[in-house]
Amino acid sequence: MGITIYDLAREAGVGLGTVSRCLNNHPSVSAKTREKVLAVAKRLSYQPHAHAQRLASRKANTVSTIIPFFTNYFFIEVLQGVQDKAAELGFDLILYGVNNPSQAEYYLRRSLHGGRVDGVMFFSMQFPESFVLKFQQMKLPVVIVDSYHEKFDSMLVKNHEGAMQATRHLIGLGHRNIGMINASLDTRPAKERLSGYKKALEEAQIPFDMERVVITSNGKQDGFNREAGYESMKEIIRRSIGHNHISAVFIASDVQAIGALQAARELGVRVPEDIAVVGFDDIELAQHAQLTTVRQPMHEMGTIALQMLVDRTKNPDASPKLSTFLPELVIRQTCGAGGKESSSALASRDGGIELEPSAT
Amino acid sequence: MGITIYDLAREAGVGLGTVSRCLNNHPSVSAKTREKVLAVAKRLSYQPHAHAQRLASRKANTVSTIIPFFTNYFFIEVLQGVQDKAAELGFDLILYGVNNPSQAEYYLRRSLHGGRVDGVMFFSMQFPESFVLKFQQMKLPVVIVDSYHEKFDSMLVKNHEGAMQATRHLIGLGHRNIGMINASLDTRPAKERLSGYKKALEEAQIPFDMERVVITSNGKQDGFNREAGYESMKEIIRRSIGHNHISAVFIASDVQAIGALQAARELGVRVPEDIAVVGFDDIELAQHAQLTTVRQPMHEMGTIALQMLVDRTKNPDASPKLSTFLPELVIRQTCGAGGKESSSALASRDGGIELEPSAT
């Protein structure tokens, strides 16, 4: 069916190896020959057979992305970054959407064997210990995004610092009774965001009160979903009645915050007048809801994650790197600070790449 | 590195071909031999090398999905369906996110050559004529989702009918002055949804007035975005002042409707008391916004689209099929009909698969 390098070789009057070398920019061909071969390739609109290349070269030029519930807006935006970078480098992206842990393992196995991919990007989940050794033995690169494992390259947002910024901001606006809506503490982000919240309170010598922290981890995504936010906000408002008045909430994710705003609206509680709200993530929706939030540079995280993975293939034995991002507060209206729309604040990547996890 | 079928053959004491046949469920092996070989394969935890298989069998077991702006919620939900079905059939999914037409062509070319994929799913865009012949010559299956081309399998939602349902519903609630917020009329859905809106008015003998149709096709996604909805709603409300009072709007997509609701809120216009709203799509958010809308069965569309593509690979010469879906009205609160939350109305797939485009 297609044109092969044999055709090119015949047509250009050169040998088989020479054609391959021309096509792959191998140094040891004369400029003249290269030109001739490339011209012929162009004329016949030759396209290499991907699988043959991959079989012979033992490189897949493909990475897999293992992503939980990929309707979650955070992943989508990170994935867009990954996709853009992959396109730039000529990589293909295999998408493995995961609905439960056993599925994740299936896809890990699928990625591990069969030379299908050169590396795996593993998102936001605890990397299963039972696979650690296997990946190391196979020397198959892994980048863990939004989670951490000491044996692999990881990429994290400084949740603790982000949560501190958010809480400090509320404190700065004069709030003292600040609640938090969180998700399941089994997840790293929830834990870290809680600790940042605490820390900021402590700094300001406001006593921490677990009564003001509401966690609804119903159903999917460990509680990082709109319904959970909705329920939690109702609970916060309920608890807030009377003496224990809560005038502000820090919410662990924007999706939850969207639900929370809805709840407030339904109960006739005004935001920010009656209760100020700060979220976390800066998903696309946040801007429209005028939600003050902590921005994670999602697109950028995606591009860098792919780059890390590719770098790792070239340098498999270096020790694992941790790349951290410092998120940035984006002030809009739900906090009551009234920023109409903060200047296009882009989170800056902090500190570059470190060898060991930072204090987070 | 890995275990090959040679290892299996040696270990099981059978020939090379026999191993391959066992692994592929070829009928002509005795049950005994098959069992023996499979046992060995399991013991050595053999995994076939994907690229070798693909090279030898000339099947990629992979499809590519070419999707515009894949942060759009509609695509994400369809994609989830595709992904689920792909997992079930053991297919890999290559994701090609597109930001402009030339990129789409690049990915089409990439899909076309090199045996990379067995087929292409092309989403929501006009399939470029310059590629029609190429795909036909290569006999590479294409399924066009949410758009249409006579030469390929296509999958469409009956936008016209959906829009009629939405508009009729508003009429049924007593509204006479019904506006519409639409996106660029260069797109098929916008055109069809407008025509359904018109038709329903006509049925009820309400004169159609172009003054009541607002189109903001600023920027991306041909106007199917939140900002456009926001602006359009402001415009609708502006135009609505005085004699020309508009008491209801049909909005061409949920993302726009989300923006529109925001605009209404900001201007102090109550929904549904002052203005009733019906959207289109039923994205995840719609439920939470209590948006009455027209449900597209997105997940199901995805699974069926993949199935169509796979079927087509087995039967390349049959004439192109058109599969249409009848969307279904989901009544929530923004229309004022007060459905607390309609029973989990699932859109039903209508009429199955037809050979020629229906009247749409």
Place this chain on the structure above:
DNA sequence: TATCTTGTTGGAAGCGCTTCCAAAGTTTTC
């Protein structure tokens, strides 16, 4: 001029699998 480099080139081997063909084994038929 003879020898050594260096730069280029052709093509065999091999990546791990599928598939085809011929051969061997088994059962059926007359």
Place this chain on the structure above:
DNA sequence: GAAAACTTTGGAAGCGCTTCCAACAAGATA
């Protein structure tokens, strides 16, 4: 009991490429 028919098997060929090695050409060196 021999021929015919079917079942099962082994292994060569080939998928389209990369890579290695040997070979050759052309300068450089003495």
